[in-house]
Amino acid sequence: MQSLKDKILSEGTIVGTDILKVDSFLNHQIDPQLMDAIGKEFAGAFSDLAITKVLTIESSGIAPALTTAFHLGVPLVFAKKTISKNLDNDTFAATVHSFTKGTDYIVRVSKKYLTSDDNVLIIDDFLAKGCALDGLVDIVNASGASVAGAGIVIEKGFQKGGSRIRLKGIRVHSLAIIQEMSEIDHRIIFSDKE
Amino acid sequence: MQSLKDKILSEGTIVGTDILKVDSFLNHQIDPQLMDAIGKEFAGAFSDLAITKVLTIESSGIAPALTTAFHLGVPLVFAKKTISKNLDNDTFAATVHSFTKGTDYIVRVSKKYLTSDDNVLIIDDFLAKGCALDGLVDIVNASGASVAGAGIVIEKGFQKGGSRIRLKGIRVHSLAIIQEMSEIDHRIIFSDKE
Numbered sequence: 056m057q058s059l060k061d062k063i064l065s066e067g068t069i070v071g072t073d074i075l076k077v078d079s080f081l082n083h084q085i086d087p088q089l090m091d092a093i094g095k096e097f098a099g100a101f102s103d104l105a106i107t108k109v110l111t112i113e114s115s116g117i118a119p120a121l122t123t124a125f126h127l128g129v130p131l132v133f134a135k136k137t138i139s140k141n142l143d144n145d146t147f148a149a150t151v152h153s154f155t156k157g158t159d160y161i162v163r164v165s166k167k168y169l170t171s172d173d174n175v176l177i178i179d180d181f182l183a184k185g186c187a188l189d190g191l192v193d194i195v196n197a198s199g200a201s202v203a204g205a206g207i208v209i210e211k212g213f214q215k216g217g218s219r220i221r222l223k224g225i226r227v228h229s230l231a232i233i234q235e236m237s238e239i240d241h242r243i244i245f246s247d248k249e
Numbered sequence: 250m251q252s253l254k255d256k257i258l259s260e261g262t263i264v265g266t267d268i269l270k271v272d273s274f275l276n277h278q279i280d281p282q283l284m285d286a287i288g289k290e291f292a293g294a295f296s297d298l299a300i301t302k303v304l305t306i307e308s309s310g311i312a313p314a315l316t317t318a319f320h321l322g323v324p325l326v327f328a329k330k331t332i333s334k335n336l337d338n339d340t341f342a343a344t345v346h347s348f349t350k351g352t353d354y355i356v357r358v359s360k361k362y363l364t365s366d367d368n369v370l371i372i373d374d375f376l377a378k379g380c381a382l383d384g385l386v387d388i389v390n391a392s393g394a395s396v397a398g399a400g401i402v403i404e405k406g407f408q409k410g411g412s413r414i415r416l417k418g419i420r421v422h423s424l425a426i427i428q429e430m431s432e433i434d435h436r437i438i439f440s441d442k443e
Contacts, residue, residue: 130279131281155334
């Protein structure tokens, strides 16, 4: 998706070998017009699959997942990372390791909002090692629903999550795949596979 | 906003004396078409104020804040509750008490995304005692930006946050104000003040 790649090139900053900061438009400050275009793109890419629900994980997945759900005309469910009085006790749960935060956490979805009739499109902002996506796939599987596919805003193609998850037979559609990036000369090279 | 009130009446459930669960359309599963209508409503209500930025707090505020920002044509910033490698060290911060979770937490916004030139519309899903809103107002004040007002999806009018914050001179626009609710006879009465 060219407008996204342009935005990554103009505003993304690289920290170390594997952190791409896109907090000016994706995961802290958010560009709502770009999110809408992203949602349209995902809705178009998965329009053949009779999606009944979009699933993401709080918090950075919510914006692109909301616009995707809007353009598909289906509800969005976001998996929760913390327990609160507002969450049912009866949940599907999965453990996820966060390399960004250096911790494990449990993600939960109320059993009310995923059923065996659902055909679920998973949306997330990033795909690197794929741990969050694994957790969401586990939750969909536990509910008896089908995983229609996964829509990823930015995939770090130089990490192994994307290829590992595609090998499981899951259709992964990434809007920008970064093949190579370097803090030293501030270089970002996209793969042409998306 | 009548469509929101209808949704609260048909899908909201009351737990104890002060929890209104609206997790079927607002804070776990999300109805994207309703969120879009909510965003239009807030954008219209504050259209006279030359808003430059929408501010909310992760996670449940993101959906209504995104659609509001979309309809205003301005960026959205969401305050973060956790530290990660993706967040700058240089932040505006405020401490917030969560009655729902029974804990204090710190919310942070990178100094890059709020400046003294900004005129900020704060959006949140709920207003009860007003602690989250206080925290966001503190952050805007610390940045030197102006608080244009606050748009709240559901205000619990029987708690004191809304009147306390209005007394500070902040324009609070709530789409549904609950005057009274009762688990026993499953009764929800809206105020006609919104």
